[in-house]
Amino acid sequence: MSEKSKTFDFVHIETVFSSEHERNISFLSDKYNQPGLLKEKIRNLTKDAFNSNHTICGKSVLLKPNWVTHDRKEQDAFCLRTNDNLLLAFVEIMLEYNPSRILIGDAPIQNCNWNKLLSHQFLKSIDTLQQIHSIPIEIKDFRRVTFDPFKNELNKDRNPLSDYIIFDLEKSSYLEPISSVRNNFRVTNYDPGRLAQSHTLGVHKYCVTKELFNADVIISLPKVKTHQKTGITAALKNLVGINGDKDFLPHHRVGGQGLGGDCYPGKNILRRTAEYFLDCANKKQGKNIYRFYIILSKVFWRSSFPKVVHQLAAGWPGNDTSWRMVMDLNRIAVFGKKDGTIAEVPQRSLYSFCDGIIGGQGDGPLNPEPLPLGILCFTNNSAMNDICMATLMGFDFQKIALLKTAYQNIIHKKIDLSMNEKIITLKDLQAYSVPTLPPPAWVDYLSNT
Numbered sequence: 001m002s003e004k005s006k007t008f009d010f011v012h013i014e015t016v017f018s019s020e021h022e023r024n025i026s027f028l029s030d031k032y033n034q035p036g037l038l039k040e041k042i043r044n045l046t047k048d049a050f051n052s053n054h055t056i057c058g059k060s061v062l063l064k065p066n067w068v069t070h071d072r073k074e075q076d077a078f079c080l081r082t083n084d085n086l087l088l089a090f091v092e093i094m095l096e097y098n099p100s101r102i103l104i105g106d107a108p109i110q111n112c113n114w115n116k117l118l119s120h121q122f123l124k125s126i127d128t129l130q131q132i133h134s135i136p137i138e139i140k141d142f143r144r145v146t147f148d149p150f151k152n153e154l155n156k157d158r159n160p161l162s163d164y165i166i167f168d169l170e171k172s173s174y175l176e177p178i179s180s181v182r183n184n185f186r187v188t189n190y191d192p193g194r195l196a197q198s199h200t201l202g203v204h205k206y207c208v209t210k211e212l213f214n215a216d217v218i219i220s221l222p223k224v225k226t227h228q229k230t231g232i233t234a235a236l237k238n239l240v241g242i243n244g245d246k247d248f249l250p251h252h253r254v255g256g257q258g259l260g261g262d263c264y265p266g267k268n269i270l271r272r273t274a275e276y277f278l279d280c281a282n283k284k285q286g287k288n289i290y291r292f293y294i295i296l297s298k299v300f301w302r303s304s305f306p307k308v309v310h311q312l313a314a315g316w317p318g319n320d321t322s323w324r325m326v327m328d329l330n331r332i333a334v335f336g337k338k339d340g341t342i343a344e345v346p347q348r349s350l351y352s353f354c355d356g357i358i359g360g361q362g363d364g365p366l367n368p369e370p371l372p373l374g375i376l377c378f379t380n381n382s383a384m385n386d387i388c389m390a391t392l393m394g395f396d397f398q399k400i401a402l403l404k405t406a407y408q409n410i411i412h413k414k415i416d417l418s419m420n421e422k423i424i425t426l427k428d429l430q431a432y433s434v435p436t437l438p439p440p441a442w443v444d445y446l447s448n449t
Helices: 003-007 025-033 035-050 084-096 122-132 194-199 236-240 267-282 289-303 323-334 382-392 401-410 427-430 440-446
Strands: 010-015 060-066 101-106 137-141 147-148 153-155 164-167 202-210 217-221 223-227 231-233 349-365 369-371 376-378 415-419
Touching: 010 035, 010 382, 025 035, 025 084, 025 349, 035 376, 060 084, 060 122, 060 236, 084 122, 084 217, 084 349, 122 137, 153 415, 194 267, 194 427, 202 323, 217 236, 223 369, 231 236, 231 382, 231 401, 236 323, 236 349, 236 382, 236 401, 236 415, 267 289, 323 401, 349 382, 376 382, 382 401, 382 415, 382 427, 415 427
Parallel strands: 010 415, 060 101, 060 217, 101 137, 217 349, 223 349
Antiparallel strands: 010 376, 147 153, 164 202, 223 231, 349 369, 349 376
16 A cells, blocks of 8 residues: 555545546446456556555455346336446455455345346356355345335245344434434334334434444445435445345435434425325335325325425435435444444545446436446545545536535545546536436536525
């Protein structure tokens, strides 16, 4: 590791295009089919951190991709989740450093079909790599609960609670300032009663996989995308997947802003009634009456004539909950101890390698359109990384609550920022930005900033 990497945090960015003319979906998508190029870029970006020491050798490595859900459209392989070929190339580079073990894991959304997420070819490639290198590679689904809303099938306790560590951040949680005894935190399509046990005034619990603490080296591999609830998702948001049970993950507060919530602006009795029946449905998942409540919820919601900023999932700039949850989990990831307490000093190094060859724009994170970013990025500072990604997307990071808050934690840090191995500033990075379609409810808020 170079002296700079020892002393300072860093964000290293490399382009996979030579001119703006090449910065298009057709040209960039082909880069995922060039394993030699991918491995060359990965080696170059990670060399300062991994080449000259024993960061990886003999260590247990946790790779945390963005596996939010399985592909639903052909383009999803490029813009929805961490690309398989990029992930395979990264595994190959890690194997060259001779780790003792590699674990690849994530907690997708509850209705993700794990068997569709992991293709036969991907699994075959992983098996081949571990045989060649004689190093075990495990793939793990961190979810404790899955639910198929179409089949109304609920599967609880897929993994035992002993596989997780419960962290209670109590009053130090970012969620505490917006907490109350009303138990109004919500996760769309989850039982609000269970969430109330995890998050209320003075209580803020998270269910974090033990694999995070069993690993010596943690490398997140996010896909750079827009996000309905937090504006963008990259290094910071990707860590939500270390939490294995979404009954511990507040995404918003029930009701409109006029009723003390943050699900949508204003207040409307029809929308609030729709939320009530959605709560009723989520309490009855797996029961016959579930579908009846879902229908009632939809009827009342549609009767309210919602606009783009009115969403039952709280996908709008006024969501003041999700970003706080993300900040909590990032704190746990860096400062959390295996006994469920938070240390005053960092307990581990956390790296992120961003897949931004083709990013996601528009209705992210679950239904994005391809975005020709044309970059790969390696960092040990998630906050600065995401500020850079927002800048490359043409967004004002100060208008995104997650990034504005994260920036306050690093404002006095010395951070090396480079593009194609040349030191640059955040202002310099603006020259590489591409027009990006914000999430639907964020268009007026983020466009032309």
